[in-house]
Amino acid sequence: MVERLVVIGADAAGMSAASQARRRRKVDELEIVAFERGHFTSYSACGIPYWVGDVVDGPDALVARDPKTFREDYAIDVRMRHEVVGIDLARREVTARDLDNGGRESTVGFDRLVYAAGAVPVKPDWPGVDTAGVFGVQTLDDGAAVREWVDREKPARAVVVGAGYIGVEMAEALVRRGVEVTVVERAGQPMSTVDPDMGELVRQAMDGLGITIRTDENVRALSTKDGRVVAVETDRATHPADIVVLGLGVRPNTALAKEAGLTLGVTGGLRTDRRMRVVDADGVWAAGDCVETVHLLTGQAVHIPLGTHANKQGRVAGINIGGGYATFPGVIGTAVTKVCKLEVARTGLRESDAERAGFSYVTATVESTNRAGYYPRAEFMTVKLIAERGSGRLLGGQIVGRAEAAKRIDALAVALWNGMTVDEMLSLDLGYAPPYAPVWDPILIAARKTAEKLER
């Protein structure tokens, strides 16, 4: 008997699951139907700021595989612009609405279901937030909308609300398009994903780009005129704006899942086991920005919407659906980005995370270079490590630098993943040659200094 797999959301997570399931179970065993409410499949949402900033082409270049490829090469019945509006777990069927055909509804039965509906941008209920000229940035369709506004309206001034990854990246993109940008951030620093001392380095880089960064400032309302946004009102100032971009993060898009009776966790994301099966739901899988996962250092549930996790989780779900065995054990919070030429990377816990989790710790921060100091174009980088007092175990690392800095976080991430102590790290056999590192790599210099502090 042919089984049917229904996939809700045809982006990274959903289509990784579908492709992997197809790899292991051919058409005569498994029929696959995927519903996507947007215009694009399997795209790089992370590429949107670079598209808006004219650094990369779009939207097609950002699509890893298009619907035609999935249909022809994977025999997956991808239904674009179809929004799933209901899941009936008892009857094993979903109801989808065809957005391009007057919302005509259809019902499709399933044996197995993958819920991969992604995330939705956080949108506060500020007065004026629904006015023209105010954008969230989550989907390629959102990216297209921002681009169209910039091309057509030629805004002179932008306000970006939120100085996290998307906020900072969009600020840089808009500066590249010749817009004067102010970033308003509630916290005391930009890029709260790193510690305040490292965030200060990001602030300096944003200053250098001509971005005005206003921290410790809360938005109260958006002012409008003739149905368009004209300013952002905060508790401290009025910032004129011809375009407003909301970079306030996203939340799991799980309203439909909740309605169907699937189990949500404390973060609002779907709870799954290590094989990406939704807990207490037979034959239902979930992956991507709509699920919560485990932080391996704290054991706590976290919602970390990143394309890299979505791809891995989707792959794991698909392998398991296909009859194989694969697991996604959790995350350690690795992330990298750049602000102009400044590279910013982190893994593991920040100081505040470590405190909250009850760790006693020491930190050490060092400055070194990406290459031997005497080698041409050696550039500075700052490396900060956090290690547990007593055990000496690495708890977190942060790197801010000018070149070849961000991806050094990977060696730290693998060390941390394996529970290494900073003392053990000092023996690590890392690559050394003058064009690539000082004889002590910056991360080893940081480990040395951390180990010395632990000794005291």
Next chain:
Amino acid sequence: MVERLVVIGADAAGMSAASQARRRRKVDELEIVAFERGHFTSYSACGIPYWVGDVVDGPDALVARDPKTFREDYAIDVRMRHEVVGIDLARREVTARDLDNGGRESTVGFDRLVYAAGAVPVKPDWPGVDTAGVFGVQTLDDGAAVREWVDREKPARAVVVGAGYIGVEMAEALVRRGVEVTVVERAGQPMSTVDPDMGELVRQAMDGLGITIRTDENVRALSTKDGRVVAVETDRATHPADIVVLGLGVRPNTALAKEAGLTLGVTGGLRTDRRMRVVDADGVWAAGDCVETVHLLTGQAVHIPLGTHANKQGRVAGINIGGGYATFPGVIGTAVTKVCKLEVARTGLRESDAERAGFSYVTATVESTNRAGYYPRAEFMTVKLIAERGSGRLLGGQIVGRAEAAKRIDALAVALWNGMTVDEMLSLDLGYAPPYAPVWDPILIAARKTAEKLER
């Protein structure tokens, strides 16, 4: 009572040991005398090819700390141009010859001894090998000699014998100085430190630089005229040469140690324990290019002369001499270099190493990019992994690529160091953003393909 530490060889290993010992034991406890037969202390030998190639300044820029700094800031009595010619373990004294003062000899007693005499270039007994115009490249003094010859003699044609790290780097350096270069290599590929398939990529890069590379060719003699080298005779051809550089590797400089009765291992290097104490010799330590160490994957003794190991081993010796506790557990064979813009990196075992050690293994080779494919200046890289059949444990990794490729070896090295399987690696939380990686980092793509091969 004040103890005296004598250090033989004031380069990376010796002076790391001396500095660490000084950190922990002040002048009133420990007197430190260091003998150096050359003109420089603590220099980057790895920088020599870049100095010869006019990429970096030298020689002073290559010196991390000069004798004056050691004397004034570390209270270390550095005696330059003093060659130690005898060690008497029973009487606890060394005899040194002052090379700049007619070889006047002096004797200094010691309580503890660090042997850090480094390595000497392999110099075959080919006829003509001692002629003017033939150079090894090991010390800064060697580097200065090559530079002087190039500046003064303006050689039109060079032959580099040996296509390992130093050979390839010197070939590139000489091309940069306008010399026509032929590299003669006994093996069937350049850069035998990587597998033949990866070595082929290096060959292509060398071709692209205009370097003539002759593999499977054995040197028989060097032809001379008027006391100068004029050609290299091999078993297959005569290669005219106005300068010949020997890049045949180095061997531990342990003649003096052997004469004194210290224990040498199978590689000819000094045998030490994990704390860098020479085995069976009370109060004698050794570090750097003169020692052998353990390959952690095979358990075999290996001689891997690299500045990064020398620094670590010296530090470990010094901490232990100073009353602390530190160990150097061994190496996994990580190394990186570049050939023009081609980055070459390796860690762990090659296929031939794995075979020799008795591993059954699978390999997978993938091509991917350093950045998201759609991001500007995305460059290709090739990643090859070797994993043990059955256990799935990573045994080795090799990377050849155009940009931001070589240092990706570090994440592999840390994974390998921790005994990860390629399957476990698939869950690794590595840094992802379009400017830094595709959503699946090249090393994860390689791990996926290797895991798939293991499944079969």
